Structures are given as C-alpha cells and as structure tokens.
Amino acid sequence: MTDIQYVAPSTLDEAVGAYAAAKGAARILAGGTDLLVQMRAGMVKPGLIVDIKKVAELSAIEKTPEGGFRIGAAVSGAVLEEHPTFGKVWPGVLEGLNLIGSTQVQGRASAGGNLCNGSPAADSIPGLVAAGAIATVQGPNGRRNIPVEQVPTGPGKTSLAPGEILVSFTLPPRPAHSSDAYLRMIPRTEMDIAVVGCAVSLTMDGDTCTAARVSLGAVAPTVLLVEDAAKALVLTKLDDASLDKAAAACSAACNPIDDKRGTIAYRTKVAGVLLKRTTAIAAERAKGG
Amino acid sequence: MATVSMTVNGKSVSGEVEPRTLLVQFIREQLHLTGTHVGCDTSQCGACVVHVNGDSVKSCTMLAVQADGSDVTTIEGLANGDTLHPMQEAFRDNHGLQCGFCTPGMVMSAVDLLKKNPKPSEGEIREWLEGNICRCTGYHNIVKAVQQAAQA
Numbered sequence: 001m002t003d004i005q006y007v008a009p010s011t012l013d014e015a016v017g018a019y020a021a022a023k024g025a026a027r028i029l030a031g032g033t034d035l036l037v038q039m040r041a042g043m044v045k046p047g048l049i050v051d052i053k054k055v056a057e058l059s060a061i062e063k064t065p066e067g068g069f070r071i072g073a074a075v076s077g078a079v080l081e082e083h084p085t086f087g088k089v090w091p092g093v094l095e096g097l098n099l100i101g102s103t104q105v106q107g108r109a110s111a112g113g114n115l116c117n118g119s120p121a122a123d124s125i126p127g128l129v130a131a132g133a134i135a136t137v138q139g140p141n142g143r144r145n146i147p148v149e150q151v152p153t154g155p156g157k158t159s160l161a162p163g164e165i166l167v168s169f170t171l172p173p174r175p176a177h178s179s180d181a182y183l184r185m186i187p188r189t190e191m192d193i194a195v196v197g198c199a200v201s202l203t204m205d206g207d208t209c210t211a212a213r214v215s216l217g218a219v220a221p222t223v224l225l226v227e228d229a230a231k232a233l234v235l236t237k238l239d240d241a242s243l244d245k246a247a248a249a250c251s252a253a254c255n256p257i258d259d260k261r262g263t264i265a266y267r268t269k270v271a272g273v274l275l276k277r278t279t280a281i282a283a284e285r286a287k288g289g
Numbered sequence: 290m291a292t293v294s295m296t297v298n299g300k301s302v303s304g305e306v307e308p309r310t311l312l313v314q315f316i317r318e319q320l321h322l323t324g325t326h327v328g329c330d331t332s333q334c335g336a337c338v339v340h341v342n343g344d345s346v347k348s349c350t351m352l353a354v355q356a357d358g359s360d361v362t363t364i365e366g367l368a369n370g371d372t373l374h375p376m377q378e379a380f381r382d383n384h385g386l387q388c389g390f391c392t393p394g395m396v397m398s399a400v401d402l403l404k405k406n407p408k409p410s411e412g413e414i415r416e417w418l419e420g421n422i423c424r425c426t427g428y429h430n431i432v433k434a435v436q437q438a439a440q441a
Contacts, residue, residue, distance in 0.1 A: 102420015
C-alpha cells in the first residue's frame with residue numbers, strides 16, 4: 001500500500017504550492033464524487049490529496065462589478081440552487097449541474113470538478129459553454145482566464161498546465177429577455193450518463209432571436225461549442241426552417257462514439273432533436289424574463 | 290496516519306485513520322456502528338447515507354479526514370432509547386422494507402427531506418429518494434412511510 005497524504009489549505013497560494021510541488025502525484029479534491037470513486041476503483045493512486053473546499057474564494061458565489069456572476073470552482077449544485085437569484089438568471093446552467101447524480105451527490109459535487117474530470121458527457125459543462133463562461137485558473141506562474149470550452153481537450157484530459165488549479169467561473173451580465181436551458185437524453189429518468197446533452201442560451205427581442213450560443217455534450221471527445229447552430233438561430237424568429245438548419249449544424253458537429261448507451265447514428269440524430277427542444281424552452285424562458 | 294475527532298450521535302470520538310479512509314469505513318470499522326451500510330461503494334446506491342452537520346451525505350463520498358470537527362448522525366443516533374424516531378416508526382408501520390439493506394440510508398435521507406421540506410408531495414418524495422436504491426423494489430411502501438412521517 002502506498003503512502004498517501006492529505007492537506008486542506010485555507011488559501012489558494014498554499015493549495016497551488018502543495019499541488020505544484022507534488023509534480024503530478026497530487027489530485028485535487030472538491031466534492032469527491034469522482035475522485036473518491038476513482039481511488040476506490042484503483043484508477044488513480046494519488047500520493048497527495050489537496051482538499052480545496054476550505055479555500056474561501058473557491059466556495060464563494062459573487063456578483064461581478066459588471067453585473068455577472070462569479071462561481072467558485074468548488075461550489076456544490078445544492079448550494080448554487082439555494083442562491084436567491086442565480087437560478088433565475090441562468091436556469092439552464094443550474095439544471096445541468098443538478099441533473100448530476102442524486103440529492104446527496106448534488107450536495108457535494110461541483111461544476112469545477114465536473115469540468116476538470118474531463119468527461120465528454122459532463123452535464124454541467126454545455127450550460128457553462130453556452131453561457132460564455134470564463135474559467136479562471138491559478139498556477140505557479142499566476143492566474144489566467146480561458147473560455148470554458150477550451151478547458152477539456154479529450155476524455156479525462158484538460159488544458160490546465162501542471163500545478164494549475166481551477167478557481168472560478170465568471171458568467172457575463174445578462175441583457176433583458178435572455179435565458180438558457182439544458183436537456184439531456186438518457187434512457188432512464190434520473191441517475192444516468194448523457195447519451196446527448198444540449199444547452200442553448202438566447203437573447204430575444206420580441207419574437208426575434210438576437211443572440212445565441214449552443215453547446216453539445218457526449219457527442220465528441222469534448223463538450224462542443226456549435227457556432228454554426230447559433231448562427232442559424234440569430235436574427236430569425238426561431239421558425240421551423242431556422243430550427244432545421246440549426247439542428248443540421250448540431251448533427252454535423254457530432255463526432256461521437258458507438259457504445260452501449262447509443263450508436264453514432266442515434267447520437268447524431270438526437271443532437272438535432274435536442275437542439276429544437278432546448279431552444280424552445282430557452283426561448284419561452286427568455287420571453288418571460 | 291492522521292488523527293480525526295468528531296461528534297457522532299452526540300458523543301465525542303476520535304481515531305487514527307489513513308487519509309484515504311472513507312467516512313463510512315471509519316464509522317463501521319473503527320466506531321463499530323454497522324447500521325450504516327456499504328452497497329455500491331461508488332456514491333450511487335445511498336445505503337451509506339448519514340448526516341454531516343445536519344445535511345445528508347453519502348459517507349462513501351467523503352473522507353474521514355474531511356469530517357474532522359463535524360457533527361455526524363448515523364441511523365443508530367435517531368432513536369431515543371427504546372422510542373423509535375417517527376420516521377423509523379413510519380417505516381415499520383408501512384412495511385417500508387423487505388431485506389432491509391437500503392433501510393438505514395432510506396431513513397436518513399427521508400429524515401433530511403422532511404427537515405428541508407416538511408410537507409413534500411409524493412413526487413417530491415420520489416425525486417428526493419432518487420439516490421437511494423432499493424433492490425427489493427419496495428419503493429411504494431417507502432414513499433407511504435415518508436408520507437405518514439410527514440403527517441406525524
């Protein structure tokens with residue numbers, strides 16, 4: 001049995017220092033819903049566990065001076081759900097995060113962990129990509145900001161450099177009549193891994209869509225930002241022809257695997273179907289808000 | 290090894306654990322409180338649900354060192370002597386179990402539900418218990434038990 005150490009620093013500098021000094025032998029512990037399972041299964045054998053839950057900035061939910069939100073990387077889905085306004089502004093981001101696991105898992109699991117785990121099927125990530133969220137990371141060489149869609153680079157892999165820790169997500173301020181939605185296709189009703197996930201963020205002016213971002217999960221090695229689908233929606237009334245075009249763009253963006261959950265053909269088709277359904281929900285919410 | 294101290298069912302306890310030790314292992318193997326069960330070991334089945342600082346947690350999702358200094362309640366801490374907790378009473382009255390393996394976790398989850406939502410609908414009960422899996426498919430009577438406890 002290998003030795004294993006545990007540290008729970010209260011500052012980010014200490015956390016980065018410990019994480020970087022371990023040179024790849026360390027793992028970050030946020031909610032633990034991936035890491036502890038992977039350790040029990042023998043998939044990872046860290047020499048050091050850096051628990052980041054005691055770093056205040058990583059557990060904070062704040063409004064930015066610009067009027068957006070900054071969400072600490074270790075904030076759990078249950079805590080975000082209890083925030084008085086976040087779910088009204090970003091219902092799609094919240095519903096993606098709280099589709100993960102069960103009640104108790106939602107009490108521990110964070111969007112930051114979901115991103116760093118690097119699953120192409122991560123339910124909270126399409127919503128953040130559609131939101132245009134920026135990830136802030138800190139490492140031995142300081143801080144940098146990267147769009148969320150540039151963090152995952154493949155199943156289980158991220159663009160974070162050695163020693164870098166994900167600190168927070170910054171979501172932009174919302175124009176009036178904007179909203180978002182997330183839908184995933186699973187064969188059961190709960191507690192399953194997405195066959196396809198789709199997030200849509202829209203701004204409406206009356207019946208006209210004036211801004212859109214579309215993201216797909218579980219259809220490629222990483223969560224995708226589908227700019228062609230968004231282009232097909234902007235400056236339309238979300239009529240059938242525009243939705244067909246956006247759905248086709250979603251299907252065209254797919255590069256999925258065949259597995260027990262769904263075939264390539266099925267995932268590719270469902271991506272387009274979900275685009276239409278998700279857009280309808282986001283538009284309804286945006287018009288109401 | 291690390292030293293952890295916490296309050297479990299109102300009693301101060303401490304022990305030496307490896308950092309990798311799960312909270313559920315500490316509870317079962319060092320405190321010998323074996324009412325908390327291990328089912329899947331992967332945070333899915335809910336047999337290991339306990340309360341940590343008042344919230345229900347799957348105790349296989351948490352390291353014992355993370356629970357250092359916290360207040361933990363297990364299934365053994367619910368009853369008051371020979372008087373069962375109203376939720377335990379309701380599970381008995383409604384036959385909310387068959388083999389009983391999932392029951393400690395079900396009861397601990399259900400107690401947390403009623404604390405947060407004292408009058409849940411049937412749908413809300415079923416949704417809350419989505420992370421507690423009953424192998425005997427006894428959900429119907431479990432839901433009835435929670436409904437009865439909510440009226441108690």
